[in-house]
Amino acid sequence: MALSTDERTRYHRQLNLPEFGLAGQERLKAARILIVGTGGLGCPAALYLAAAGVGTIGLVDFDRVELSNLQRQVLFTSDDVGRLKVEAARERLLALNPEVSVLAHAVALRAHNVREVLKDYDIVLDGSDRLGTRYLVGDACVLLGKPLVTAAIHRFEGQAMTCVPSQGPCYRCLFPQGPEGEVESCAEAGVLGVLPGVLGALQASEAVKLATGVGTPLSGRLLTYDALDLRFTELPVSRRVDCPVCGEHPRITAPQEMPGILEAAATRTAQRLSPRDLRDLMNTSRTDAPAFVLIDVREPWEFHARHLEQARNIPLGELEGRLAEWAGEGNPVFICRSGQRSLVACALALRAGIGSPGHLEGGLLAWGDQIDPNFTM
Ligand SMILES: [Zn+2]
Numbered sequence: 181m182a183l184s185t186d187e188r189t190r191y192h193r194q195l196n197l198p199e200f201g202l203a204g205q206e207r208l209k210a211a212r213i214l215i216v217g218t219g220g221l222g223c224p225a226a227l228y229l230a231a232a233g234v235g236t237i238g239l240v241d242f243d244r245v246e247l248s249n250l251q252r253q254v255l256f257t258s259d260d261v262g263r264l265k266v267e268a269a270r271e272r273l274l275a276l277n278p279e280v281s282v283l284a285h286a287v288a289l290r291a292h293n294v295r296e297v298l299k300d301y302d303i304v305l306d307g308s309d310r311l312g313t314r315y316l317v318g319d320a321c322v323l324l325g326k327p328l329v330t331a332a333i334h335r336f337e338g339q340a341m342t343c344v345p346s347q348g349p350c351y352r353c354l355f356p357q358g359p360e361g362e363v364e365s366c367a368e369a370g371v372l373g374v375l376p377g378v379l380g381a382l383q384a385s386e387a388v389k390l391a392t393g394v395g396t397p398l399s400g401r402l403l404t405y406d407a408l409d410l411r412f413t414e415l416p417v418s419r420r421v422d423c424p425v426c427g428e429h430p431r432i433t434a435p436q437e438m439p440g441i442l443e444a445a446a447t448r449t450a451q452r453l454s455p456r457d458l459r460d461l462m463n464t465s466r467t468d469a470p471a472f473v474l475i476d477v478r479e480p481w482e483f484h485a486r487h488l489e490q491a492r493n494i495p496l497g498e499l500e501g502r503l504a505e506w507a508g509e510g511n512p513v514f515i516c517r518s519g520q521r522s523l524v525a526c527a528l529a530l531r532a533g534i535g536s537p538g539h540l541e542g543g544l545l546a547w548g549d550q551i552d553p554n555f556t557m
Pocket of ligand 1: 354
């Protein structure tokens with residue numbers, strides 16, 4: 181794709197690089213790159229890809245901009261609060277570089293639409309904060325033969341890896357089954373605002389390299405970044421012959437919903453309590469012998485900020501090692517902020533042979549809405 185005079189001026193610093201040059205810039209202009217999630221990672225990645233002159237950028241997100249996003253989602257301004265992220269992002273990227281096309285996909289990626297959304301792109305960047313989406317996108321990239329640049333952030337740490345189909349390990353080679361601790365989103369765990377900027381920029385850099393063929397991709401190596409100590413480390417990752425999607429005998433041959441095998445089982449078996457159910461249960465137990473133990477599986481700092489009086493705190497990450505702590509006291513009822521982590525807690529309890537775990541559907545957010553308006557977090 182030939183460049184206009186304006187484009188030659190705009191991309192002058194890249195055209196000057198001998199390894200990159202006109203050929204590299206033209207490849208970038210022809211490239212189609214999809215960014216899944218227009219959040220902390222997707223925002224900086226999109227800014228750099230648009231600035232660098234990637235011809236077509238796709239954005240997938242169905243969320244709207246919230247005030248608490250602005251601390252790290254650098255595409256948005258205070259005026260964007262309430263707007264669809266992909267629309268606000270598209271406007272901002274085109275203002276930065278009107279030479280590129282930006283396609284907005286305001287959809288939730290699911291098994292039935294993931295192929296359709298991904299199929300017209302050459303490279304996929306995953307910056308989603310949902311574990312289910314990560315597996316769905318990772319699998320779809322293997323099945324469609326698309327390179328994937330994946331990254332994740334948690335508090336003060338980040339990870340990134342590039343998956344090149346049929347050459348290096350895929351996302352499932354790295355995480356064969358969902359690491360339960362990753363289920364909480366950064367909304368709950370907290371994240372240093374500038375951290376996703378580092379990881380998102382790394383993702384953009386990988387995508388530019390893949391699109392132009394410059395350099396060596398971060399394939400077969402998991403890069404971790406510790407912002408507190410400012411330390412980058414690398415972990416070698418190999419392809420697994422028994423990988424369920426890219427291995428010798430793949431079990432996954434079509435995109436499938438991945439709420440996690442564990443969570444799926446728990447959804448069927450665990451006792452689901454509405455805020456009213458829990459209130460009734462708590463009132464009964466004051467008069468009778470307690471038949472249940474209320475366990476708050478949020479992080480200690482969340483627990484200390486606000487919690488229900490009867491609840492004891494066992495963070496989800498410690499639960500498996502502390503299942504014996506309430507043996508004989510009654511069935512556990514798990515609670516968390518939104519009901520996601522408590523469902524995983526049920527799954528872990530079921531796996532350990534604890535018969536009838538329950539959890540508060542909608543979490544403490546629902547409790548605040550329906551039972552106690554003074555309960556704010
Ligand atoms: Zn694999």
